[in-house]
Amino acid sequence: MLLRLSALVAGTGALVAAPLLLAQAPAPKKDVAKVWTDVCASCHGPTMAGAQAPSMLDDVWVSGNGDDASLAAAIKNGRVATGMPAFGGLLSDEEIRAMVVYIRETAGKAKAAGAGYAAPAANVVVQSQKHAFKLETVVEGVTAPWGLDFLPDGRMLITEKGGALRLADAKGVLAPEPVQGVPAVWSKGQGGLLDVAVHPGYAKNGWIYLSYSDPGENDSAMTVVVRAKLKGNALTDLQTLFKAPAATYRTGNVHFGTRFVFDGKGHVYFSIGERGQQLDAQDVTRPNGKVHRINEDGSIPKDNPFVDKADAIKSIWSYGHRNPQGLAMHPTTGALYDVEHGPRGGDELNLVEKGKNYGWPVITYGMNYNGTPMTDKTAAPGMEQPLTYWVPSIAVSSIGFYTGTKFPGWKGNLILGSLAAQELRRLEMTDAGITQEVLFKNVGRLRDVVMGPDGAIYIAFNQPDRIARLVPAPASGTAAAANQPK
Numbered sequence: 001m002l003l004r005l006s007a008l009v010a011g012t013g014a015l016v017a018a019p020l021l022l023a024q025a026p027a028p029k030k031d032v033a034k035v036w037t038d039v040c041a042s043c044h045g046p047t048m049a050g051a052q053a054p055s056m057l058d059d060v061w062v063s064g065n066g067d068d069a070s071l072a073a074a075i076k077n078g079r080v081a082t083g084m085p086a087f088g089g090l091l092s093d094e095e096i097r098a099m100v101v102y103i104r105e106t107a108g109k110a111k112a113a114g115a116g117y118a119a120p121a122a123n124v125v126v127q128s129q130k131h132a133f134k135l136e137t138v139v140e141g142v143t144a145p146w147g148l149d150f151l152p153d154g155r156m157l158i159t160e161k162g163g164a165l166r167l168a169d170a171k172g173v174l175a176p177e178p179v180q181g182v183p184a185v186w187s188k189g190q191g192g193l194l195d196v197a198v199h200p201g202y203a204k205n206g207w208i209y210l211s212y213s214d215p216g217e218n219d220s221a222m223t224v225v226v227r228a229k230l231k232g233n234a235l236t237d238l239q240t241l242f243k244a245p246a247a248t249y250r251t252g253n254v255h256f257g258t259r260f261v262f263d264g265k266g267h268v269y270f271s272i273g274e275r276g277q278q279l280d281a282q283d284v285t286r287p288n289g290k291v292h293r294i295n296e297d298g299s300i301p302k303d304n305p306f307v308d309k310a311d312a313i314k315s316i317w318s319y320g321h322r323n324p325q326g327l328a329m330h331p332t333t334g335a336l337y338d339v340e341h342g343p344r345g346g347d348e349l350n351l352v353e354k355g356k357n358y359g360w361p362v363i364t365y366g367m368n369y370n371g372t373p374m375t376d377k378t379a380a381p382g383m384e385q386p387l388t389y390w391v392p393s394i395a396v397s398s399i400g401f402y403t404g405t406k407f408p409g410w411k412g413n414l415i416l417g418s419l420a421a422q423e424l425r426r427l428e429m430t431d432a433g434i435t436q437e438v439l440f441k442n443v444g445r446l447r448d449v450v451m452g453p454d455g456a457i458y459i460a461f462n463q464p465d466r467i468a469r470l471v472p473a474p475a476s477g478t479a480a481a482a483n484q485p486k
């Protein structure tokens with residue numbers, strides 16, 4: 001819940017700081033939930049379930065094909081002949097856009113509440129579309145685990161947000177003492193010790209990569225990347241690979257990102273959230289709201305997109321990101337994907353490409369946390385569209401491509417974890433589009449999702465805190481879950 005509350009503060013604060021948005025709409029923006037109650041509920045019902053006017057929850061639409069533009073047009077121009085008044089005089093285009101988001105959000109929540117997704121207790125067999133599986137607890141005794149990776153001998157490295165790096169043996173038994181030599185982290189709100197990644201060539205070079213919120217002056221902080229080697233129970237040979245200039249650090253305790261991806265060609269990618277400073281995401285002289293790319297030793301690749309731009313942060317690979325906490329590279333095409341938290345509504349999956357602008361905060365499919373509009377713009381020239389987006393937000397946290405052999409039907413699928421919605425989803429991406437299956441729901445917040453060396457899917461859960469893994473189970477007639485594609 002910390003995420004929601006602090007993001008509310010950041011969202012409204014940054015709106016006031018954005019003169020562009022203010023200039024467009026000098027009148028105070030309306031809370032569309034209140035407009036619904038005051039104006040729309042009398043005909044469509046207080047819960048949107050319909051009264052003398054139709055329901056918004058049943059996926060049956062009379063205007064156009066029921067897409068966002070058709071709904072917006074119905075609200076703006078009305079359908080006067082059939083009893084829907086025109087609201088273009090009462091509501092601005094931005095407010096109408098927020099109303100459409102609010103309708104989608106309410107319908108999405110109603111659908112989720114009514115659906116019978118599996119909430120598997122430990123070791124209960126779930127029959128999903130393609131495989132039966134069960135969820136086994138592997139490591140207990142961790143506190144707010146954030147990142148997870150494997151050493152070649154099967155041991156697990158686990159970051160705890162509070163600042164400790166923990167080691168567990170291949171059976172999941174946690175070493176009582178945290179690993180020594182981890183840098184001091186700024187552990188507040190969403191900040192702390194973040195991701196851990198074992199270099200794919202660890203057996204030869206011994207490098208372990210860590211990211212964390214680094215304390216700056218006057219209670220500011222920014223995401224930093226280091227690498228080190230593990231000797232016994234301590235980190236040695238610590239090297240700082242990415243540290244932005246002190247003047248770019250930001251106060252506030254939201255949106256640090258981050259995940260690591262190695263491309264196997266000598267580069268490492270990582271993401272940093274916009275730190276609650278929305279417009280920074282569009283500014284390449286700032287490190288926040290970006291995906292970065294460095295050489296594995298921290299030097300800047302010569303073919304990075306902004307190396308020749310004066311004042312730019314040279315490690316920037318792409319910009320206009322809000323808070324990307326999931327990053328993954330396709331195992332055969334090498335394409336890079338991120339998932340990022342939207343505001344209220346508008347979580348995104350993006351194909352991340354060199355030098356491109358992913359639009360935040362100029363375009364978004366979400367609205368402000370208080371129900372007021374961010375903007376009516378969901379697209380703009382020179383800005384990339386997400387591959388898909390989620391309204392309501394599910395709070396997308398981590399992604400990985402399934403490459404193991406334990407679940408052959410899932411090979412090449414994108415596995416996605418979420419915090420607020422507490423879901424594990426499986427996405428099939430084809431030329432025809434993206435289909436999604438909710439594999440399970442409601443057994444804790446999924447912070448990190450990692451493909452284990454044994455072909456199982458490992459998940460770092462918060463609340464309750466633990467590491468668990470998804471393993472195949474013989475299909476059984478019992479406890480079949482009504483999992484539905486979305």
Ligand code: HEC
Pocket residue numbers: 035036039040041042043044052053054060061062063064066071072074075079082083084085087099
């Ligand atoms: C006086 C009653 C009334 C009020 C007030 C009203 N609506 Fe409607 N609305 C209707 C009726 C009736 C329809 C169905 C029109 C049709 O069948 O062509 C409708 C249709 C719609 C549609 C199109 C639905 C579809 O199936 O395509 C949307 C969207 C909508 N209303 C939103 C709103 C919003 C938002 C408000 C408040 C700002 C609102 N309505 C207020 C009566 C009302």
Ligand SMILES: [Ca+2]
Pocket residue numbers: 320348358359360363364384385386
């Ligand atoms: Ca975007």
